Amino acid sequence: MKRATSDFEKDPPSIQSYYEGTTLSNRKRGSYGFRFQDRSYKYLVNLWNIGWELQSSTDYCWDGNERDEIGKLIFQYTLSGTGKLEIEDQSYTLQKGQAFIVSIPSNHRYYFSGGSEPWEYIFLTLYGLEAEKAWSYITKRTGPILDIPPDSPLINSIFNIYKETRKENVKDAYYASALSYRFLMELIRFTKNNTNQDVIPTNIKKAITFMEDYLDRDLTLEDISEESNLSRYYFSKIFKEQVKVTPMQYLTQLRIKKSTYLLLQTNKTINEIAIEVGFKNGNYFNKVFKKSLGVSAGEFRKDNGHNFMDYIVTE
Structure with missing residues (x-):
């Protein structure tokens, strides 16, 4: 029998393919958690959850010191509208094309502060030793905010994970780890390429x-x-x-x-x-x-x- 080819084995689809012919109201959003029973192998990085959401209520607020997901690392990318991030003594307005990265627990809070346009974003939560190393590497080089073009391989990668999840192809921890690692490498590559080359005198x-x-x-x-x-x-x-x-x-x-x-x-x-x-x-x-x-x-x-x-x- 011929095995079906998963999207992980193809080039990640362009983000535009998720937007063509869609409006804010009919995009295929949702959030998914991953709780695999197989713990026989200590994965270097793995998925905790992923989601594509639209927030229009000011009740939406997450405090990094009041959550139970200890050791988790969050990447959240703004697709439209604006959100807010407060971290340590700094406050940021999150615009379209901007992502933030935070770890749990830490002194941060992100929320929707209201406005005429809802906050639309895609997020990914990882855990594992390599993810922790990557978050440390990135925040030392860029801080918590990254400006990322929507057609970049990094954003295509997170949408590819979302699409694979929606198609129910992420059925075990091994595949979830492979997808996570691919995203992590794209994140590190993006950080390195955009903090070295453009600033060399x-x-x-x-x-x-x-x-x-x-x-x-x-x-x-x-x-x-x-x-x-x-x-x-x-x-x-x-x-x-x-x-x-x-x-x-x-x-x-x-x-x-x-x-x-x-x-x-x-x-x-x-x-x-x-x-x-x-x-x-x-x-x-x-x-x-x-x-x-x-x-x-x-x-x-x-x-x-x-x-x-x-x-x-x-x-």
């Missing part, structure tokens, strides 16, 4: 381009910092803050990445490749290559050459 970007363009040269920290028009000390400090590695570590990553391509796609000798990516000789190149990837350049070429790969993805 122009002079740091200029230095990165310089390294990429002159990879075959014997570049020094002095050469690279000069290109950025910053002092060597200040350049190193800012580069590490923005890119999370030192300039010379980043240069090494670029060299190793290009060398993996040359090893797989050309017949050049290891010594020729070493020179082309900026190393003085093959011996030193081999030493750095093995430290980075765990195998020598020769072993890498031998082990991977028959796998028809064009590139190796590295950090």
Whole structure:
């Protein structure tokens, strides 16, 4: 018998597919809880509940210190209207396209404060060690509020979970955990991509381009910092803050990445490749290559050459 393909195995549907031809009154909303009996495996992340709701009553209010769901982590994304979040000493108005993340218990309160338009949102509650780590990582980088385009893979991912739930495809903790982990990775990727790339100063970007363009040269920290028009000390400090590695570590990553391509796609000798990516000789190149990837350049070429790969993805 041919097995039906679940939506988890396909690309998540666009959020627009849930909105086309619908109005506020006829969208397929609802909320669902997950209470699986199988506890034989300690899941790294799993679903507690998910929902798509429309609130028009000011009675809607959740206080993070008065709830029973200890250890749960909430992601809630505004689709239309506005809501309010108070957390610690800060107050936020939640507009369309904004999400908040909070944990239970914590000093927060979110609610509908009234107005002419109801607050429409989709929410997800997770639990587990990896979810806790992710929430900590995200709040340190962005705080509790995220601005997320409605057509982003992250929002498509949460709607995919909702759709799978409505279709009654989420029948066990294993599938629920797989969906949760996929959402969590999209959340981390979104956070990383939107807190690093857009804020890198122009002079740091200029230095990165310089390294990429002159990879075959014997570049020094002095050469690279000069290109950025910053002092060597200040350049190193800012580069590490923005890119999370030192300039010379980043240069090494670029060299190793290009060398993996040359090893797989050309017949050049290891010594020729070493020179082309900026190393003085093959011996030193081999030493750095093995430290980075765990195998020598020769072993890498031998082990991977028959796998028809064009590139190796590295950090």
